[in-house]
Amino acid sequence: MSTEAERRTAWFLLVMGPAVMGVLFILVSEGSVKGLDSGHPVEYLQSTCIAGAIVLSIIPILRLLDLVSLPPWFTALLYGVVYYYVLSLCQGLYLDIAWWGDVAHSITAAIVASAAFAALCVIQARSPPHVTFGRGGIVAMTFLAGGAFGGVWEILEGYTDTLLGTAYMSYGAWDTLGDLRADLIGLIAATAVAWLVLRKRTPEQVASEMRVGRNAVRRG
Amino acid sequence: MENTQRLFLAPACLSAASLAMGLWCREGVLVFLSADALVFTAMLAAKNGAGALGCAVAASAAVLACTALLATAASYDSLVGSGSMGRESWIYVVAFVHAAALAPVVLLSFFAVSSTFGSVFNCVTVSGLFWLVGTGMVSVGNVFVYFLQRADLEAGIVTNSNIDVGLMVGMLACIAASAAIYAIFRRRRLLISPEGLRVKP
Numbered sequence: 149m150s151t152e153a154e155r156r157t158a159w160f161l162l163v164m165g166p167a168v169m170g171v172l173f174i175l176v177s178e179g180s181v182k183g184l185d186s187g188h189p190v191e192y193l194q195s196t197c198i199a200g201a202i203v204l205s206i207i208p209i210l211r212l213l214d215l216v217s218l219p220p221w222f223t224a225l226l227y228g229v230v231y232y233y234v235l236s237l238c239q240g241l242y243l244d245i246a247w248w249g250d251v252a253h254s255i256t257a258a259i260v261a262s263a264a265f266a267a268l269c270v271i272q273a274r275s276p277p278h279v280t281f282g283r284g285g286i287v288a289m290t291f292l293a294g295g296a297f298g299g300v301w302e303i304l305e306g307y308t309d310t311l312l313g314t315a316y317m318s319y320g321a322w323d324t325l326g327d328l329r330a331d332l333i334g335l336i337a338a339t340a341v342a343w344l345v346l347r348k349r350t351p352e353q354v355a356s357e358m359r360v361g362r363n364a365v366r367r368g
Numbered sequence: 369m370e371n372t373q374r375l376f377l378a379p380a381c382l383s384a385a386s387l388a389m390g391l392w393c394r395e396g397v398l399v400f401l402s403a404d405a406l407v408f409t410a411m412l413a414a415k416n417g418a419g420a421l422g423c424a425v426a427a428s429a430a431v432l433a434c435t436a437l438l439a440t441a442a443s444y445d446s447l448v449g450s451g452s453m454g455r456e457s458w459i460y461v462v463a464f465v466h467a468a469a470l471a472p473v474v475l476l477s478f479f480a481v482s483s484t485f486g487s488v489f490n491c492v493t494v495s496g497l498f499w500l501v502g503t504g505m506v507s508v509g510n511v512f513v514y515f516l517q518r519a520d521l522e523a524g525i526v527t528n529s530n531i532d533v534g535l536m537v538g539m540l541a542c543i544a545a546s547a548a549i550y551a552i553f554r555r556r557r558l559l560i561s562p563e564g565l566r567v568k569p
Contacts, residue, residue, distance in 0.1 A: 293504055318528055
């Protein structure tokens with residue numbers, strides 16, 4: 149994709165991402181989403197729509213500032229997982245379908261671990277010659293470090309509820325441990341994919357698709 | 369078996385003992401950390417990574433000491449059951465004991481990865497990844513709580529607070545350790561390499 153096409157796409161995403169979240173916010177405020185009947189408080193769903201809009205704005209803003217350029221398939225994955233989370237919540241699927249939350253955690257953990265893998269490839273490509281991970285090292289570190297994000301998410305869930313004195317996000321120890329178990333499944337899947345990718349390509353080739361830094365993005 | 373590989377029998381025995389004790393007293397996080405220490409020690413032994421023997425011994429001894437502590441003096445029955453400590457305080461005791469075992473095992477993981485895959489880590493990559501690896505280990509360790517401590521969960525001994533506090537304290541401890549490692553590695557120009565710790569040429 150040319151630099152100009154990338155910028156046009158970024159503008160499109162910057163407008164459309166928050167706009168869709170805005171529509172959802174209005175539907176939530178009007179009481180037209182099923183998630184309210186399932187038991188989610190209205191302010192929780194509204195906050196989720198606002199958070200979704202902010203998250204979806206970050207990637208296009210970084211691209212328009214010439215700081216980060218991600219391959220289209222990866223951007224689509226990141227957008228997909230945010231929409232999956234917000235739409236599922238608004239439709240009450242996390243509460244109505246027992247396994248929905250586990251599947252969501254596995255998918256999200258796999259995508260976040262993939263981002264960690266890509267970041268490790270970028271670090272490898274940009275490190276001084278005497279610092280190297282090696283292919284096996286990148287796969288091992290994807291598994292070891294990729295597990296952190298599920299933990300950080302559970303910390304956010306737990307402490308959000310503790311600080312606000314609510315029970316919006318965490319539903320007890322069984323739920324938290326079930327989430328971490330699902331995260332582990334996603335992490336294993338992402339690590340397997342990372343291993344397969346590095347059998348065919350070098351970390352530098354993977355990193356070349358993830359252009360980070362003002363000069364790198366402009367060159368691309 | 370070469371002489372250098374024989375040296376790894378000591379940390380392997382320590383972590384195996386910790387694993388057995390953890391399984392006996394059903395301590396999910398420490399079972400995972402003990403298994404980690406055992407696997408990383410085996411990886412180092414397989415590659416004759418004698419340069420990391422000290423770290424392997426320290427990590428294995430730490431997990432054994434922490435498991436023994438939680439099985440005896442710091443157990444729920446000893447502290448909360450006897451009335452000498454409240455449940456809320458005990459949660460923090462457990463979290464700090466887990467964190468004490470965690471940090472050396474995380475450092476050992478870098479030596480094991482380096483030895484097995486030929487990786488070389490400098491102050492930036494070690495400190496940047498250290499807290500992520502540590503938080504990841506506590507997260508996966510909690511999956512073992514799910515399977516090993518079902519009775520504790522049903523009895524309300526392990527609650528969501530235990531998990532959240534454990535994750536938070538583990539992460540903060542690893543962030544502090546990351547900062548310390550960054551300072552030490554940068555000042556002494558250290559690298560973690562397949563030969564163990566070495567000074568940047």
